Amino acid sequence: MAQHLDYLKESPSQTAGPYVHIGCTPNFTGIEIYDSDLGASLKRGPVKGQEITVSGTVFDGTGTPLRDAMIEIWQADAAGIYPSPNGSHDPDFLGWGRSAGNMETGEFTFETVKPGGVPNPDGRIQAPHITFWIVARGINIGLQTRMYFADEKEANQGDPILTRIEHQNRIPTLLAIAEAPGQYRFNIHLQGADETIFFDI
């Protein structure tokens, strides 16, 4: 026998289920208790940096778009600073967004800014990226991934995480493609040949 460590176990995750929108984007479902849905906008005024639109669809293993997912993003401002209380970030940029997806197509859209690079614990700079978190019916524990920018080639080539990925041929699953200036597409594939790389961070 020995002493025992008295850490607690993290609460186990359970699926967000088919009605996650009732709880997290109730106005979207027609339940108007709150003034507005949280995360509907990442900005509360004019923001610094390049304003961009990020759109995409989450596909299941059969190629069918998910229409009952909830997608959240978290990112730094254009200068690479994450919003925090009393922080030095762009005061009109919130950094966090949430989407229920389009009711018919499931496509999500975020109006945001292109983030700056942020420091890695070892002092290097991480390439600009946006953290994604996806929950839905059939997903037992939230899936986390990162969206990088295909047009940030140099930064991506020096990124401490991207360069560590064994299957370099899967890196395109993490890259948002500019379809027009400032308009990026980032599709997420839960399964299949184009399965997105998901993270355990």
Place this chain on the structure above:
Amino acid sequence: MKLPQAGFIPRDREWQPDALTPPYKTSLKRSPQSALLSFPSTVSEETGPVFGHDILGPLDNDLIHNYAAEGASAIGPRIIVHGKVLDELRRPVPNALIEVWQANAGGRYRHKNEGYLAALDPNFGGCGRMITREDGSYSFRTVQPGPYPWPNGMNDWRPAHIHFSVFGQSFAQRLITQMYFEGDPHIALCPIVGTLKSPEAVSALTALLDMNATVPMDARAYRFDIVLRGRRQTYFENRPEGT
């Protein structure tokens, strides 16, 4: 003296449910097949959105009244759900946003995709939210939801449950889960509960009747504590030379 914050304790994937759990059929085509890419948390995971108490309306944590007509209230067994949000190191997590959603007392959700024939309650919307206090505690009032059937097997019924979405202080702590009620015979039968890997994990999501917090002649109480990932604190973080 405060120790400097280091990275997050890795998520225990042996304890958390797997992505692929065939008895829960929808997981089959929605589960990634490749290994997750693991690496230590960075500033991107160690920061997160902060929500102020100013976003809350006075009835946001009262599901009995927040959708009800003036002077009316939702039908069903009145309960208070309360507990604490702690991290794995037993530290309270203050200012954590909790969002909850649930079926009404008959087991019916207010949603266009709902297929159960149980009646809607015109005075029940089914969602609420709150922010934890300095000691990590939270509470809300609602009606106990009913069990409901769902399309999976021919005759699958969910145990009565309340869905919880929780933000900690960092995006690494983001969690969605469900709370079950002590003694519900459907717990043992449910394929979604079945995604949990051990009886201990089921217990961790099963709220206990708490007669000490019950309000006589008003509402019974259930206690449900939530644990979020913990962040290490250390003076001994390795940093490469010269940084």
